Amino acid sequence: MSQSPLPATHPLPPGDASSPAGLVASARRVFDIEGQALAAVGARLGDGFARACALVMAGRGRVVATGMGKSGHIARKIAATLASTGTPAFFVHPGEAGHGDLGMITDADVVLAISYSGESDEILMLLPALRRQGNRVVALTGRPQSSLAREADVHLDVSVPAEACPLHLAPTSSTTATLAMGDALAVALLEARGFTADDFARSHPAGSLGRRLLLHIDDVMHAGEALPSVGLAASVAEALVEMSRKRLGMTAVVDDGGLLAGIFTDGDLRRALDQGVDVRQTPIASVMTRNPRTVRAGRMASEAAHLMEQHRINGLIVVDDGGRAVGALNIHDLLRARVV
Template structure:
C-alpha cells in the first residue's frame, strides 16, 4: 500500500467522522434536555455502563462528568451481574451505552434497575432496540456508516458517542454554574490545579523576610537592607506603615548614572512611586502574568489599607510549578 493510499485512508476517516459528528447536532433536542434534567435531579451518582468499545467510551464519559461537577463512575455490566450491582443505589441515574441497543450484558441489568426504580438513560444507535425502548430517555447516536471500510470496527459510532457524552457534561457544567476553581479542586495534583488554586499568600515572603525602610533612610543603608533580604529591592513605608514606593536594582543603576551620593541621597528622592502590587488572595498565575507584562521580577503584596504584608518573587511562582 503506497503513501498516497495511506494518506487517502486517513483523510477519508477524518471526513467521515466529522460528518457523523455534524449530524449529531440536530439530536440535541427534547430527549437531550430530559436526560440533563434526570442527571441534575439526581441526589446520588451518575453510573455509566457499556460493553466493549462502548465501555471504553463510557469510562471517559464518566471521568469527564466527575471532573466537571457531576459525581459519576463507570460500572462494567458483566461485573455488575456478579456483585458490582451493589454499587448502584436508588438515588443514582444510569447511562447505558450500546450502539446496537442489544448487548446481552447490558440488557441483563434492566429488570433490576426497573425494580429499584433507577432512572435509565440509554445511548444507542437504534431507537427501536430493546435498550432504547426500556429507557426513560434515549439519546440517538446512530451513524450512517463506520469509518472502517468493512463497516465493522466501531469508529464513527464511538466518536459520536464520545461527543454526545461531552455535550452532556458541558451542558450540566453550565447548568450547575461550575467554575474554574471548582474544576481545580478535582485536579489538585497537576499543573492545572496549581494554576487555578495556588494563591499569592501560599508562596509570598512575609514577616522578617520583607525588606522595608522609611523614606528618610539614606540610600547606603537601604542597600544593606536589600542585600540582607536578598530580593534585589526594598519597600518604602511611611510612619503609619503604608506603602510609598519601592527601590530596586534597576533604580540603583539610574542613581549611579545620575552620580548621586549614596550616603546623602534618601529613599524619598530615589524611590519608584506607585509600584505594582497584588493582594494575598490573588492567584499566583495572575501575579506571574502581571510580572511578565510589566517586565519585573517581584511584586509587593499589600492589604486593603495599603500596608505591605509580603513580597512575591517570580522565582517563587516558577518553583511552585505555576507555568
C-alpha cells in the same frame, strides 16, 4: 462498541499509504470524517439533551455509566469527567453487574447506558432489574429504534454518517461522538450547578493542576523579616543593601504607617545609574516606581503568575485590604512551587 452495517464511504487514499504523504493524508482524512461526525451529532441536540440534564440534576444519587467494549472505555471517561466537575459518577461493568455488582447501584442513581448498536446483551439484561429498582436510564446509542433507545427514559442520538476506519469496522467516529456527548453533558451540568474553579480544585489536589488551583500567594510569598522593605526617607544605597540582603531583586518602599508608596527594582537601579544619581545622597522616593502592580494577600498563586505574564514583570509586592505591604514574591518563587 457494536456497529450498524453502514457501507464504507471513505476508502483508503490512492497511492502508497505507507509513504510519508500517504500517512499524513490518512490522518487528515480521519480528522475530516470525525469533524463531520461531531458536527452532525451537535446539530441534533435539542429537548432530549435538556431532559437528560434535568433528570440528572433531579436525581438524589449518582450517575452510573456503563458500556461494553469500546463503549465501556468511553463510559469510564465520561464518569470520570462528570465526577471531577460536580456530578458524582462512577463506572460499572455491565458483565460484572449481572454477577453481583448491580448491588453498587442504588435506587437513587441515574444510569447512563452506552451502546452504539443499542442491542448489547449485557446492558439489555440489566434493564429489568434497574426498572424494578426504580432507576432512570439515559441511553446513548447510534440507533434511535434500538431496544435500548426504546426502553430508556431519555435517548441521546450519537449516530454518525461514517466511521473514520475505511473498513467501517473499528469504532472511531462513533466513539469520538459519544465521548463528545459525555463532555457536553458534564459541561452543561457544571454550568447549571454554578461549579467554580475552587470546587474543581477540591477534586484535583494532586499534580500540577492541583498546585495551580490550590496554592495561595500566602503559601509562597516572603513575609515578616523576609520582606524587603525600606522607608520613604531611605537613600538609594540603603535600598540596595535591603535588596542584597533579601535577594528578590526589589524592595517595597513604605510610609510610616506601612502603606505601600512604591517599589524599587533592579530595573529602577539601572535607570538611576544611567542618570548618574548619587546612590548615597539620592532619596529612594525620587527614583522609585510609584503605584506599582500589586496582588492581594489570600489570592491564588496562579493569579500572581498571570499578572507577571500579562505585565511582563518578574516580581510583585503583596498588600492587604488596607494597602499595607505584607509580602513579596518573584517569578522564581512561582517556578519553585511549580505554579508556572
